[in-house]
Amino acid sequence: MEKHPIAVFASGIGTNFEAIDNACKDGRIPAEVVLVVCDRPGAQVVAKAKERGISVFEFSPKDYPSKADFEKEIVEELDRRKVELVCLAGYMRIVGPTLLSAYEGRIINIHPSLLPAFKGANAVERAVEYGVKVYGISVHWVSSDLDGGKIIAQRAFPYEGNDPEEVHALGRPIEHQLYVEVIKKLLTS
Numbered sequence: 001m002e003k004h005p006i007a008v009f010a011s012g013i014g015t016n017f018e019a020i021d022n023a024c025k026d027g028r029i030p031a032e033v034v035l036v037v038c039d040r041p042g043a044q045v046v047a048k049a050k051e052r053g054i055s056v057f058e059f060s061p062k063d064y065p066s067k068a069d070f071e072k073e074i075v076e077e078l079d080r081r082k083v084e085l086v087c088l089a090g091y092m093r094i095v096g097p098t099l100l101s102a103y104e105g106r107i108i109n110i111h112p113s114l115l116p117a118f119k120g121a122n123a124v125e126r127a128v129e130y131g132v133k134v135y136g137i138s139v140h141w142v143s144s145d146l147d148g149g150k151i152i153a154q155r156a157f158p159y160e161g162n163d164p165e166e167v168h169a170l171g172r173p174i175e176h177q178l179y180v181e182v183i184k185k186l187l188t189s
Contacts, residue, residue, distance in 0.1 A: 004187045007035040007083045009091035014045025016089035016110060019176035020183065021052060029184045034081040037074055039093050055081070061093070071098035078103065087183060088142065092121065095142050107142040108186070110179050112171055114138060114154055119147035124171070125164045135159050135167055137175050139182045153182050 006024075008017045017036060023029040036049035037057045049056045057077045064070040075098065078086065088095070088109040095107060113123040114136035127135060136156035143149035155178050159167055 002030060004031040004084045005034040005082050006031045006085045006087060006183070006187075007037060007078055007081070008033055009037040009039075009086060009088045010043070010045040011038060011040045011092040012043055012045060012090050014043070014048045014090070015172060016087075016175055016179055017045050018048060019180060020087060020089065021054070023180040023183070028180060030187055031085070031183065035077060035083065037077070037091070039091065045090075067096040068098045071096050074099055075102040085183065085186060086142075087179070089179070094146060097144070100142065100144060105141070108152065108182065109140055109142050109147070109149070110175055111138045111140065111147050112168070112175070114156060115140060115147055115151055124167045128162055128164045128167060133158060133160060135171060137171055137178050139178060152186075153178055 008020055010017050021033045024031045024033055033054050035055050035057060036045060038046050039059060039061055041058050041060055046056050046058050057074065059070055061070055084106065086103055086107040088107065111123065113127060115138040118127050134156050136154055138154045139152045140147065141149035141152065155174050157170055157174060159170060
């Protein structure tokens with residue numbers, strides 16, 4: 001089976017990256033993670049990717065004159081590896097026009113809410129504060145609108161408490177499963 005080259009963008013621990021890479025390695029996804037892009041030097045995802053022998057493009061946005069400058073470099077890294085699909089997995093940066101135009105229709109994101117509710121950062125915390133009783137995970141196409149691209153898949157789960165960390169803990173395994181399912185579907189259909 002053909003292995004499609006994919007890239008994972010992350011800014012933190014890298015649990016979604018690990019779930020995606022594990023699914024590639026055990027054959028659940030017909031792909032190979034060929035690049036991890038991280039905007040926070042020293043983030044745990046960087047060490048995890050390197051331990052797995054995956055190339056990393058690690059950068060600090062403040063080292064560039066503009067977003068377009070670092071996105072141009074990201075596009076070069078993606079093109080060099082012939083990346084077919086970009087998977088944002090806890091990448092805490094809004095994708096700008098340089099990257100979006102180069103990879104339009106090939107960038108997806110996972111978000112910890114049932115979009116269109118609670119777009120942007122701190123979605124779970126804001127949902128808890130609001131008193132939500134049904135939480136969820138959304139996978140969507142990335143567009144120029146923050147968390148506004150067409151929704152590909154969603155999964156909901158109930159929660160009656162008021163602890164954002166508990167919501168994250170309940171949502172994480174759902175994220176891992178849903179993202180793998182969506183990536184497989186996109187690469188095989």
